[in-house]
Every structure is written in structure tokens, then in C-alpha cells.
Amino acid sequence: MNILGVIPARYGSTRLPGKPLADICGKPLIQHVYEKASSSSLGALIVATDDERIIKAVQAFNGNAVLTSEKHPNGTSRAAEVAEKMNVDYVINIQGDEPLLDPRMIDEVIHALTENEDVVSATLCAPILDKASLSNPNVVKVVKDRRDFALYFSRSPIPYMRVETALPVYEHIGIYGYRKDFLMKYVELEATPLSTAESLEQLKILEHGYSMKVVETAVTHRGPSVDTPEDLDAVRRIIGCSKE
Structure with missing residues (x-):
């Protein structure tokens, strides 16, 4: 393998x-x-x-x-x-x-792919714990079915909570795993309306009728990604070499 x-x-x-x-x-x-x-x-x-x-x-x-x-x-x-x-x-x-x-998150994706022959693609999620992230379009949300396959990804808050419930809201974590044969097929698929509207490439998988396994990560502490100079400074502070 x-x-x-x-x-x-x-x-x-x-x-x-x-x-x-x-x-x-x-x-x-x-x-x-x-x-x-x-x-x-x-x-x-x-x-x-x-x-x-x-x-x-x-x-x-x-x-x-x-x-x-x-x-x-x-x-x-x-x-x-x-x-x-x-x-x-x-x-x-x-x-x-x-x-x-x-690196444990990479192994979680690998495990999701390799434990079941029916899984052609896989990714991760984690519960959203702060209200600010719910409305932040840069925090991608995901809803999944009872078998932990993605139903939808969105930059909007999903699901809409009409009644008070303990149902968690999940943030998508962007590590992706694919069977190679499926990956080769996936990149040749046409762009789709929802993936274009949300600017989320993984929606193309769902819109073309394929599935994506979504595993809730066991990793509870995750550092920030780097998109801006401010993010760089934050990472330096965490590692411990910031000059501030």
C-alpha cells in the first residue's frame, strides 16, 4: 500500500x-x-x-x-x-x-481511506467552539450524515438551528486524501455551480455524485494557518522566537 x-x-x-x-x-x-x-x-x-x-x-x-x-x-x-x-x-x-x-491528522485521513474500500476521498472536521467562527466565511463549515459522509460544505453557518439543540457545528479542516484512481478522475470533472459560488473545490465531488468521508479529528489543539503577516507573527510567538 x-x-x-x-x-x-x-x-x-x-x-x-x-x-x-x-x-x-x-x-x-x-x-x-x-x-x-x-x-x-x-x-x-x-x-x-x-x-x-x-x-x-x-x-x-x-x-x-x-x-x-x-x-x-x-x-x-x-x-x-x-x-x-x-x-x-x-x-x-x-x-x-x-x-x-x-502529523496525527494526516494519519487520521490515511486511516479513513484505507479501512474501507468504499471510501474514495476523505477529509477532517472539528467542532466549532466560538460564535465568531460560525459567521466567519473563512471558516468553512461541513454537515455530514450518520455514516460520516459529507452532505454539504459552506462558508455560511450550517445547519441553521431553528430550535435549541446540542447538535455540534463542524469546521472543515483542509487535509484531503484520495484514492489515486479517483483523484485522476476528479481533476478532470467539470466545475460545478455550487463549488464556484462558494469557492470550495471539494463541493465538486458532491455535485458530481461522489462521496467524501469526514472524520472528526481527535487533535484538540491546532495552530493557526499562515495567510497574512499577522499570522506569521502569531506562529512565531507560539514557537517562541518572536521578538515582541
């Missing part, structure tokens, strides 16, 4: 150009992500990028990186380009802006 982890990493970023190379306590951000992911049960790990500067940075810490097309619409498509050329059974798409990634 061959399991490939891919970390898509673009140099261009509207809010934080050159984000993968941003320094965090003496290491580029991408190195923090790579080292965390390497502690999981992945069989192989590769950074997929469109920029030679990122290739050189990864090679400098003896990591694996490949140069991919500049034309990919998203990280999943970039990961598929790498996976297509490799003899693997499963592909895990790992976000490149998570320097505090807990």
Missing part, C-alpha cells in the same frame, strides 16, 4: 507573496510543514511547486520537491500532476501554510 503526501506550494500569494519561504524561527515556512508531515505514516512526501526558489529551499533541507505547471487552478490539481507519474495507491493533499500541523 503506497501512500504519497503532496504539499502544493505556490510562490505567488495576494496577501503574503513568497509565503512558503517566509522565515519562521530560522526555517522557511515550507520546511516546518514538511518536517511535521514527515512524522506521519506517509510512504513518500513531495513538495509540488511552480517556482525554482521553492525547489532550492526544499533541497537545502534535503526534502523532495518537483516543479509543476504554473497553470493549475488549485492545489489538488497540482498534487494530481505529481501523483500521476508515481506508482502509488493513495494521495494525501497537505496544505502548505500549516507550520504547526499535527
Whole structure:
């Protein structure tokens, strides 16, 4: 059973150009992500990028990186380009802006994929515990059925609580796992109305009639992702090298 982890990493970023190379306590951000992911049960790990500067940075810490097309619409498509050329059974798409990634979450996705032949794609969720996140469109919500398959993902608060209930509201955590054969099929599917409207690529899976397993992570403490200079400062404070 061959399991490939891919970390898509673009140099261009509207809010934080050159984000993968941003320094965090003496290491580029991408190195923090790579080292965390390497502690999981992945069989192989590769950074997929469109920029030679990122290739050189990864090679400098003896990591694996490949140069991919500049034309990919998203990280999943970039990961598929790498996976297509490799003899693997499963592909895990790992976000490149998570320097505090807990490798146990990667293993949770791997377990969800490999324990049941009917699962072609999988991801994670966690209960939302603060009201601000419910209305934050950058916090993607997910509802799932009794078998823990996704019913819908949205940037809006879902489900709407018309009556008071103990039903949890879940935040989607963006680590994705795929059977390789399904990933190759998925990236060729046409864009769909809901995935376009919400700007959530995973909705394309549901709209085309396929399923995605959603596992509630057992990891209770997760660090922030990095999208802005303020996020970088927050991560530096957590790691303990902030100059503040």
C-alpha cells in the first residue's frame, strides 16, 4: 500500500507573496510543514511547486520537491500532476501554510481511506467552539450524515438551528486524501455551480455524485494557518522566537 503526501506550494500569494519561504524561527515556512508531515505514516512526501526558489529551499533541507505547471487552478490539481507519474495507491493533499500541523491528522485521513474500500476521498472536521467562527466565511463549515459522509460544505453557518439543540457545528479542516484512481478522475470533472459560488473545490465531488468521508479529528489543539503577516507573527510567538 503506497501512500504519497503532496504539499502544493505556490510562490505567488495576494496577501503574503513568497509565503512558503517566509522565515519562521530560522526555517522557511515550507520546511516546518514538511518536517511535521514527515512524522506521519506517509510512504513518500513531495513538495509540488511552480517556482525554482521553492525547489532550492526544499533541497537545502534535503526534502523532495518537483516543479509543476504554473497553470493549475488549485492545489489538488497540482498534487494530481505529481501523483500521476508515481506508482502509488493513495494521495494525501497537505496544505502548505500549516507550520504547526499535527502529523496525527494526516494519519487520521490515511486511516479513513484505507479501512474501507468504499471510501474514495476523505477529509477532517472539528467542532466549532466560538460564535465568531460560525459567521466567519473563512471558516468553512461541513454537515455530514450518520455514516460520516459529507452532505454539504459552506462558508455560511450550517445547519441553521431553528430550535435549541446540542447538535455540534463542524469546521472543515483542509487535509484531503484520495484514492489515486479517483483523484485522476476528479481533476478532470467539470466545475460545478455550487463549488464556484462558494469557492470550495471539494463541493465538486458532491455535485458530481461522489462521496467524501469526514472524520472528526481527535487533535484538540491546532495552530493557526499562515495567510497574512499577522499570522506569521502569531506562529512565531507560539514557537517562541518572536521578538515582541
